[in-house]
Amino acid sequence: MVLTNVGNLNFKSIIHVAGINFFWTATKKSIQHSTFNEIELASKNNFLRIALPLIGAGTGGFKKEKVLEIMKNEIGKLDFQMEVRIIQFK
Numbered sequence: 001m002v003l004t005n006v007g008n009l010n011f012k013s014i015i016h017v018a019g020i021n022f023f024w025t026a027t028k029k030s031i032q033h034s035t036f037n038e039i040e041l042a043s044k045n046n047f048l049r050i051a052l053p054l055i056g057a058g059t060g061g062f063k064k065e066k067v068l069e070i071m072k073n074e075i076g077k078l079d080f081q082m083e084v085r086i087i088q089f090k
Helices: 028-044 064-077
Strands: 002-004 014-016 049-053 083-087
Touching: 014 028, 028 049, 028 064, 064 083
Parallel strands: 049 083
Antiparallel strands: 002 014
16 A cells, blocks of 8 residues: 655645455455555545545455445544545446
């Protein structure tokens, strides 16, 4: 996971996570860890808002509905003070 600048985009930062493993597949655990790590890093950097794409739903092979369920469950366990949006790309 890494926090980078955004160039000319209208955002503060971009957090890059690897939601897939060496075999290009996502697991429940990799989705949970990626979600946790994103929220943790955003909190440490005092973000007020964060938008998260569905982790592992593309090349990771997980169904969007299941990823959404896993991410919402993981976010619900965490204590943080920011707005979180989960984004689904079509």
